[in-house]
Amino acid sequence: xxxxxxxxxxxxxxxxxxxxxxxxxxxxxxxxxxxxxxxxxxxxxxxxxxxxxxxxxxxxxxxxxxxxxxxxxxxxxxxxxxxxxxxxxxxxxxxxxxxxxxxxxxxxxxxxxxxxxxxxxxxxxxxxxxxxxxxxxxxxxxxxxxxxxxxxxxxxxxxxxxxxxxxxxxxxxxxxxxxxxxxxxxxxxxxxxxxxxxxxxxxxxxxxxxxxxxxxxxxxxxxxxxxxxxxxxxxxxxxxxxxxxxxxxxxxxxxxxxxxxxxxxxxxxxxxxxxxxxxxxxxxxxxxxxxxxxxxxxxxxxxxxxxxxxxxxxxxxxxxxxxxxxxxxxxxxxxxxxxxxxxxxxxxxxxxxxxxxxxxxxxxxxxxxxxxxxxxxxxxxxxxxxxxxxxxxxxxxxxxxxxxxxxxxxxxxxxxxxxxxxxxxxxxxxxxxxxxxxxxxxxxxxxxxxxxxxxxxxxxxxxxxxxxxxxxxxxxxxxxxxxxxxxxxxxxxxxxxxxxxxxxxxxxxxxxxxxxxxxxxxxxxxxxxxxxxxxxxxxxxxxxxxxxxxxxxxxxxxxxxxxxxxxxxxxxxxxxxxxxxxxxxxxxxxxxxxxxxxxxxxxxxxxxxxxxxxxxxxxxxxxxxxxxxxxxxxxxxxxxxxxxxxx
Amino acid sequence: xxxxxxxxxxxxxxxxxxxxxxxxxxxxxxxxxxxxxxxxxxxxxxxxxxxxxxxxxxxxxxxxxxxxxxxxxxxxxxxxxxxxxxxxxxxxxxxxxxxxxxxxxxxxxxxxxxxxxxxxxxxxxxxxxxxxxxxxxxxxxxxxxxxxxxxxxxxxxxxxxxxxxxxxxxxxxxxxxxxxxxxxxxxxxxxxxxxxxxxxxxxxxxxxxxxxxxx
Numbered sequence: 001x002x003x004x005x006x007x008x009x010x011x012x013x014x015x016x017x018x019x020x021x022x023x024x025x026x027x028x029x030x031x032x033x034x035x036x037x038x039x040x041x042x043x044x045x046x047x048x049x050x051x052x053x054x055x056x057x058x059x060x061x062x063x064x065x066x067x068x069x070x071x072x073x074x075x076x077x078x079x080x081x082x083x084x085x086x087x088x089x090x091x092x093x094x095x096x097x098x099x100x101x102x103x104x105x106x107x108x109x110x111x112x113x114x115x116x117x118x119x120x121x122x123x124x125x126x127x128x129x130x131x132x133x134x135x136x137x138x139x140x141x142x143x144x145x146x147x148x149x150x151x152x153x154x155x156x157x158x159x160x161x162x163x164x165x166x167x168x169x170x171x172x173x174x175x176x177x178x179x180x181x182x183x184x185x186x187x188x189x190x191x192x193x194x195x196x197x198x199x200x201x202x203x204x205x206x207x208x209x210x211x212x213x214x215x216x217x218x219x220x221x222x223x224x225x226x227x228x229x230x231x232x233x234x235x236x237x238x239x240x241x242x243x244x245x246x247x248x249x250x251x252x253x254x255x256x257x258x259x260x261x262x263x264x265x266x267x268x269x270x271x272x273x274x275x276x277x278x279x280x281x282x283x284x285x286x287x288x289x290x291x292x293x294x295x296x297x298x299x300x301x302x303x304x305x306x307x308x309x310x311x312x313x314x315x316x317x318x319x320x321x322x323x324x325x326x327x328x329x330x331x332x333x334x335x336x337x338x339x340x341x342x343x344x345x346x347x348x349x350x351x352x353x354x355x356x357x358x359x360x361x362x363x364x365x366x367x368x369x370x371x372x373x374x375x376x377x378x379x380x381x382x383x384x385x386x387x388x389x390x391x392x393x394x395x396x397x398x399x400x401x402x403x404x405x406x407x408x409x410x411x412x413x414x415x416x417x418x419x420x421x422x423x424x425x426x427x428x429x430x431x432x433x434x435x436x437x438x439x440x441x442x443x444x445x446x447x448x449x450x451x452x453x454x455x456x457x458x459x460x461x462x463x464x465x466x467x468x469x470x471x472x473x474x475x476x477x478x479x480x481x482x483x484x485x486x487x488x489x490x491x492x493x494x495x496x497x498x499x500x501x502x503x504x505x506x507x508x509x510x511x512x513x514x515x516x517x518x519x520x521x522x523x524x525x526x527x528x529x530x531x532x533x534x535x536x537x538x539x540x541x542x543x544x545x546x547x548x549x550x551x552x553x554x555x556x557x558x559x560x561x562x563x564x565x566x567x568x569x570x571x572x573x574x575x576x577x578x579x580x581x582x583x584x585x586x587x588x589x590x591x592x593x594x595x596x597x598x599x600x601x602x603x604x605x606x607x608x609x610x611x612x613x614x615x616x617x618x619x620x621x622x623x624x625x626x627x628x629x630x631x632x633x634x635x636x637x638x639x640x641x642x643x644x645x646x647x
Numbered sequence: 648x649x650x651x652x653x654x655x656x657x658x659x660x661x662x663x664x665x666x667x668x669x670x671x672x673x674x675x676x677x678x679x680x681x682x683x684x685x686x687x688x689x690x691x692x693x694x695x696x697x698x699x700x701x702x703x704x705x706x707x708x709x710x711x712x713x714x715x716x717x718x719x720x721x722x723x724x725x726x727x728x729x730x731x732x733x734x735x736x737x738x739x740x741x742x743x744x745x746x747x748x749x750x751x752x753x754x755x756x757x758x759x760x761x762x763x764x765x766x767x768x769x770x771x772x773x774x775x776x777x778x779x780x781x782x783x784x785x786x787x788x789x790x791x792x793x794x795x796x797x798x799x800x801x802x803x804x805x806x807x808x809x810x811x812x813x814x815x816x817x818x819x820x821x822x823x824x825x826x827x828x829x830x831x832x833x834x835x836x837x838x839x840x841x842x843x844x845x846x847x848x849x850x851x852x853x854x855x856x857x858x859x860x861x862x
Binding site: 121122190193194195197198201202203204208228229230231232233235236237239240243244247248249250251255256257258259262266269628631 | 663664665667669672673676677679680681683684686687688691694695698699782783789790791793794795797798802816
């Protein structure tokens, strides 16, 4: 057991905390304070994951309300404005508060383990990223309680829907909440990505060359680069929009010389790489799972890695295919159509590689494999409809119809979410030390697969016969009812499947009756499977010296010269950085700054606009003080002394 | 340097896979990202400059507002500050704390002069008699030039201000007696940031200011 094999150094309070406002939590911190101040990438990953699963339920309930409203013609479960709010919140939540953070959860937990590192390069910055994510999620959902309620502008927030003059409710604050929440979430994503890039480039174990990195780690690196290069576009677009709404600039105000079209460009320069930010992590997960359950090495490792990189690179050159109907001109439209067709090639390469991996393998149909197969098939359907849309005339027909809704849900649920669920079923035994119930897992997969296809397959047809998306109801006589009812039934089945899945994930941490997993229950290949389950605080007692790709597999089955070695135990022990309050304080400051800016305007009794910057300045100072104290306290640290034979 | 015990727990910087310190990789990644921030802002400005070239039916001649002599002066000052910054980095690498302090001080002062010029410029433009350029209007007519110009140069100014406060932080820290050649990397990434912000201005100055005079 971890605790027995470790003897501790002298009291961990020495050298520290003489000038601290509150004392720095020490080595033996447990309970709530431990979770609030932790800088351990594994705990941060778990918090990312659990928060994202919570938001998955929130976003799912919003989806079910949308589906209930569309059950029959002229229903009034929701008013038209509430319907607009629902699809805005559903989209924003699912993209920024579910799929991205679920991917970040896996990045955080697994990437350092896969490269043989003890933590990420900047553990406290990682904690700040987590708290910013939670703060941003809170701000978005707080919008329900203030003037105008939640934003009703779509997750894309197209101008001029965001223009204050066209607000349905006077003084509508929904778009402001949306802007500030996305800014804070942007900070979270950027910080995490800088951290992951530095970690992967700089903290690989000896012998872990770039071309020995597991594919999941490669995808982490590529996605991190996509994030740091794509998010600035939306950040600036949002700054401009914030100035428009708050200080009366004219960026997107077509009555005063602005061009709403510019918003679409800036949004999609971010928005299209974002699509790959959502899907590449799932591709990474599937690339790890399929070889394990086919009992074959990954077919064409180099091709998979380079296809991922090419997808990432070309992802920046296809954004305008979201805008074919805006009238960009023949040249631009044709160029983007061609590039869009081209980007299908590296995607297809990956799919063939996965099929090649399974070809002739001894396939085991455990739950993770089922989800991986679900991913490939469903993502392919989404991919095919995607290629259809690269053709401009077809795109013009499908624009704003349910066909598009079907397309991107096949990519994002059938693709990204199935991939992430696959990751949970695959790695939870590593995270919890317990095997999940296979039967229940297969039941969840069946429900999700059936429910998902029942919901979204009919939407292809609905779109073709003309049902417009983003419209709160439809009239009798179009023949929409039957397919909508099938879709709604499917959505509830999918919802039940997801809820049972989440129950299974969460209960794996607490249910002592589950079978113990052991260190490598799937007979898997990558480095994390060479460690005990759950992984110890310090990850690697001795830094491994990597000799081959698929190191855990080589250790068990490879020739002797491919077995990993370990660096000798150091007299200093394992250096662990200290916990810290300052990431949380800094994030609270940023949260307060956003809230302060949201409420800094008031109308005084004479009808004049009064700006009061006290609250934002105070909150901003908290953030600045947090950062200064953070810099002054330093990484700190204590030492652990694992025994010679510990993993 | 003098207080070795305070660093008892911090070993020497861990060896990294590339040999480049983590902080430096982080800063380069951030600067790559920051390129996209400024790229977006500069593109926004240039696009609008082309498609909204008139105001109230007349060709928009922003030379009536701009004060190119002042901006040239502040450009020179900002570029000169980079020399101080480079000398400061070099000084701390050699462990010459005293020289580093003076160089950081010079950088801070020049950065502050640049900011003061910008504040003066903004106030002057907003109140230019007959040629008022505000966030939303030019000569009282609605226009986007003010929006893109102020938000772009203001974002750059914010970067300079952050750099100034960051350097003030290190200057103050250098008097605590805890600073040593081990902190050279920290000053170096500060310098990377400072030079980058400078380079961005080297793009902004010709593209936003000088080009108006080339027409």
